[in-house]
Amino acid sequence: MGLRERKKLATRQALQSAAVHLVLERGLDSVTVDDIAAAANVSTRTFFNYFASKDDALIGDGPLLYSDDARQMFADGGPTGDLLEDLKVLLLSPVTDNDDPEPLFDRVHMLKRIVQKEPQLGPRVMASFAAAETALAGAVAARLGDDPENDIRPQIVAAIGTTAMRYSMRRVKCRGGADTAADAADLRHEFDQVFDVLKATFTATSREL
Structure with missing residues (x-):
């Protein structure tokens, strides 16, 4: 950035x-x-x-918010040219592009506690994920040349990306503080696993067809 x-x-x-x-x-x-x-x-x-x-x-914009620069790089077809790999890079960029991700992980850790303490905020958290998914669909549509509202592809890809994020964040403990480096490593590990499974599954399915 x-x-x-x-x-x-x-x-x-x-x-x-x-x-x-x-x-x-x-x-x-x-x-x-x-x-x-x-x-x-x-x-x-x-x-x-x-x-x-x-x-x-x-509530913010969901647990992790990527920058305008990262979004534009993705929309322009970067950084690798592979859609799934670049989707992973985009969603992880708040961690990988941040010199000090400790505040980010601290906030995620505490946000979980907030929802437990103030359960009325639960729907707002879900709405933030929905808004993030819509924004991601816009980035995917810009990359693919699709209509973000009427074409299926950007919506499906965005749903996959958002689900991968939610799944990975749920599995990361988000200990915060002195364990921020471990949190970041855990998140990258979870993302690598999720996207490896997606690639392997879609590749195998395509061969079967």
Whole structure:
């Protein structure tokens, strides 16, 4: 990522992390947007450049959010030219492109605790995955030259990618803190397994046909 993208991503992650920490500490109803902005050392105006509400900051865009640069590389056919491999690279890019993924894994770990503590947020979490899947379908459609709303291919590929992400994140413990490197390694391992199975399955099926 470029420096500007890194700064934007760092600010977004700082706001999300602040929201999660504060809600775990005080409870959802006792945290305001001003509290979150102050904890992240930004202005309330800056907060609203990234999120529409405290719930949006709390849930974010699903556990992992790739950058505009990573999305564009994927849409342009990179980095390898193989669709499944590049899909894996795109979905893992928040970890592999991040110099310090510790805040990201800490937030995922705490978000699991948030949903347990504030179960009314469960539907919002599911909605964030749905929105992420729609956005991913747009990237796939741009790469394949399809219509993201009316063509089946980008929707199916996006559904596979989102399912792979959810499955892998569920299997990773997300210990956070000093174990961030282990979390990142676990996630990459899970992704490698998932996409190896997908490739082997589709290749074998194609040969049978």
